Amino acid sequence: MEHSLKITRTDVGTEGTLSLVGDVTMTEVRETKDALLEAIGEVDRLYLDLHQVESADVSFIQVLCAAHRECFLTEKALFLQGNVSGNLQTLLERAGYVKQCGCFPAARESCLWSVCAGNLNFDTNDQFS
Amino acid sequence: MAKTILTVDDSASVRQMVSFTLKGAGYTVLEAVDGEDGLTKLNGATVDMVITDLNMPKLDGIGFIKKIRANPKGKFIPVIMLTTESQAEKKQAGKAAGATGWIVKPFKPEQLLDVVKKVLR
């Protein structure tokens, strides 16, 4: 895995884009975690560029969810920039991460995976009793 | 890319059966006669999975599995142990040491392949 962080300063704070390139599996998971944690510490708003992610597994998703939680608790913002790589999108779909709402009530608006949900919409009419 | 499986057993006939079955299914197979030999082979190549007997001379199966997990090259790879019905406590010990699963002896080639496919995909 290779990563790079690009930081820009604006009037409302610092913004950064973290690009992750290559494999992000169990083998690299500590490295990935450190890169993310470092980036969150540097900026107020962090964008993740994941379109060059190659092999990914569930440990990577776990790190990203934890990062989202970290940001939420430290009142920072975390976004996906553009589309994620095809591999990652498939993984998210197959493993049931692409969904409508986030993991805890207050964070649902900012759930990373909501943008990957795309075509997965429930018909909620008259399903609520 | 063919996955590489390391089979560790002191019985040549079991090794041969495992090796023959897996090669037939398109895997690359490395053989080792005991735990120590197994660790050497593990360090010398990229191994995707280990199938090991439990009763072996020198380094036995449980000890071998522990060493695999302590080794950066083997930390997360699947390890399947070959056990017999009567060895329930051994099975527990193996799992505690970090084994992924087990196959009960005697087994048929198809059963072996089923398990390999299950943990290796």
Place this chain on the structure above:
Amino acid sequence: MSDAQGLDAGRAVFLVEATEILEQLEESLLELEESPDNSELVGSVFRALHTIKGSGAMFGFDRVSSFTHEVETVFDEVRSGNMEVSRELIDLTLRSRDIIRGMLGSDQGEDTALDEEAGRVVTELKKLSAPSPAAQDMPEPPEAAVPEKADKEEATLTTWRIRFKPPEDVFSTGTNPLFLLEDLRELGDCDMVSMTDGIPRLSELDPERFYFGWDILLTTDKGRDAIEDVFIFIGEDSDLKIEAVEHHNVPDEEDAQDKLLRLGDILVMRGELDREQLSKAVHSQKRLGEILVERGLVTAEKIDAALREQNHLKKAKAKVKEQNKQKPVVDSSIRVPSSKLDELVNLVGELVTVQARLSQLANGGEDGQLKFLAEEVERLSAELRDNTMNIRMVPIGATFTKFRRLVRDLSSDLGREVILTTVGEETELDKTVIEKLNDPMVHLIRNALDHGVEPPDKRVASGKKREGSIHLEAEHSGAHVFIRVRDDGAGINKEKIRKKAIERGLMEEGADISDDELYSFIFSPGFSTAVVVSSVSGRGVGMDVVRTNIDALRGSVDVKSVEREGTTVTLKIPLTLAIIEGLLTRVGEERYVLPLSAVEECVELVEDEAGASRGRNLAHIRGELIPYVHLRRHFNIQGKRAAIEQIVITHIDGHRIGFVVDEVIGQHQTVIKNLGHMYRNVKEISGATILGDGTLALILDVPCLVQEVQNNQL
């Protein structure tokens, strides 16, 4: 009902049931022989044996039960994959089936021959199966069967809710939890939502430990065991819950199929919420999901999982519904002796006759109310008639199945190799017709095997495939069913038939006759061209039976054959024997009925003068000349010809023939009564019917009359 009576009734039911099961068993065995790897068939053989064993013991058929147990034991080995299906096994099991049938037939009486045969089969079966401790002599008690509930879960499509949280150290055991999810997907339709609420913040995360869980909905017919197998290595260490949410396609739960669970109910079922919380939330105006999340009662994730469950069930139901539409639903049925049905048909026949009289009476008078009632009765009796006829219709498939065994046994007797194919098993015919078809078809098949399909070596020598083929086909067409028996054998040797026919004085030497006529000789009594009289056919008693039987069914036989390529015999059979739609006509005081299915049109007769002058009956129908039968002349009816006569044009076997009558009265539901013995030989009349006013009308045998007209024209 006393216990003894109940047992007797039970025995009777069991005997009928067992006969049916044995038929199915035979069918499954023959199919299994063709596809020995089909585990479904193995399962069905096993179940058949299991049922016979279990029910047999319950109703005191101990010999049957303990013998069947032996066979079942062997098939259990096959089912669990310890034994392979072999030709010997099929042979032995078929023999066992016959023994079971024999034992059921001989009741409790001693039958040493049968017991000896049973002993031989058991010995051979044991030799065939690997010696296993299970194959001991003690029959297991029938109660030891698989528990009903598990059975149901095994067999039916079920939606399962699986909650799975792997142990935190799952990565360090080399397990990839995603592979387990993929394993689940392979079992059926699968929806999964990850449960991420256990995730710590990144600064506190040990990335080599695992915190996720999944909430999975799986709709599969594979059963609980298959699901548990997926988790075999880590099930014990995981937080794993597998619950059945709903069994689909259970017939008596039909109504439940349409009901869709509401979100609130699902949440309660899943244990996320109690009823009280639910009812409070429901009283608010907002959407339930939003309220629950807002109040912190349920996390959005859990609402999401519940919504997914609702959606999944909806999809599963839609799918099951679709499938049910495609496959015929197995209706519950009752068993009625066919004599009761015959009685019903007779009564309906009488009713239809009386109804006709009522209608006639009502239409002749001025009573409006009576007319109205008569119309109602007419409508109802027509419906009653159709329904009753329908009850008697059964698919021909069961008959075809019987022939598979016949073909199999005969071909090994005769040293032939034959593949039997069938088409149109679902074609329905009146039960009595089907019963009467059995003998003629047996003869046709025997004939096809013996005279048609050549021995394998001969076939190979003449460049044909080693295995011959016999094809049975049933096809519905109007009021008739066509049944074809086709072989790809040697075909009929016309010269041999010609010689034989001359020898028997059926035709004159050198006479020029059509192929159809030539072939029809093979149905003459005592006619056989086989050089060597074999045990199977060739005694010349077979084929005339075919003609006689088919004639009795008001059907016809047609033979087409190409030498060295094969023969096709086509039987044309009326759908039902009892009631036909007829066209009622009058000639003088006499009434005649023509089967409506043969009638094309009715017009005024315009004779062809030129033809008439040459002694031929020809009518002009829109410029076409059509031969006709003048019924008044034909039946020698006294009286003057009507001023304007009507001609009924019929269409039979590609020929158009007219029948001239005084008057066409109209359509008539004709309940066919057979003529008495005295008139059995009158060929032109196929039966009689009683009219509304109590008088008799004769039913014309149109094909027979047509034949006659054609002969006269020669």
